[in-house]
Amino acid sequence: MTGKKLLERLGELLDLGAKRRKKKIDELEKLVDQIRKKEKAILAKCRKVGKGEKRDMLKKRYQILHAQRNKGRKALKKLEG
Numbered sequence: 464m465t466g467k468k469l470l471e472r473l474g475e476l477l478d479l480g481a482k483r484r485k486k487k488i489d490e491l492e493k494l495v496d497q498i499r500k501k502e503k504a505i506l507a508k509c510r511k512v513g514k515g516e517k518r519d520m521l522k523k524r525y526q527i528l529h530a531q532r533n534k535g536r537k538a539l540k541k542l543e544g
Contacts, residue, residue: 495535502528
């Protein structure tokens with residue numbers, strides 16, 4: 464192989480890593496968005512429900528989803544940066 468072809472091949476191989484990272488970033492963004500939507504839905508339910516065990520359960524689910532979304536956002540920043 465000539466030097467030019469080797470450089471082209473190397474560029475393609477390096478680009479594959481970028482493509483994989485971009486794909487992972489896109490998937491993670493979708494997941495974070497889905498979690499955000501679930502989080503809002505649970506928060507709306509929590510506001511409608513009166514006091515009691517059901518409200519406490521919804522608050523705990525909200526807190527779990529919020530922590531997961533924050534973890535996902537941190538992972539996104541790491542991948543992007």
